[in-house]
Amino acid sequence: MADASTPPPKMTVAELEAFLEQEFPQVFGAGKLYHVEDVAHRFARMRCRYDPGQLRPGGTISGPTMMTLADTGLYVAILASIGPVGLAVTTNLNVNFLKKPAPRDLIAECRLVKLGKRLAVGEVAIWSDGEGEELVAHATGTYSIPPER
DSSP, X not given: OOOTTSOOOSSOHHHHHHHHXXXXXXXXXXXXXXXXXXXXXXXXXXXXXXXXXXXXXXXXXXXXXXXXXXXXHHXXXXXXXXXXXXXXXXXXXXXXXXXXXXXXXXXXXXXXXXXXXXXXXXXXXXXXXXXXXXOSEEEEEEEEOOOOO
């Protein structure tokens, strides 16, 4: 993933999980479905554990589930790259739903294509675990990073 010229992540998986549990207990508290699997500078790999409560009519995993996975994954990639900046916020999120996801865990790989002082832009590839890497959704997002104080 990283070469010798790539800086190490500013937060580990354990540090990110603890930060998210503290700052976003509604999503990362007890019984959480979203998990950080791996991070590197400008990168995060996330898992959304399958739960039948995520299904919408027609038996497919809901769009909001995949949107939360994409949004959270990009946020984690940013925090892994700049450290615990709780006030980095989503300014745009665009999701293309490409294929009905299987009723399994979802995997998201998130890469930042731009990481500036005030803005970060990234993309997310989402697929069903164990179903190959054919995408079920693709997302892009922009985040505002607050100025350092």
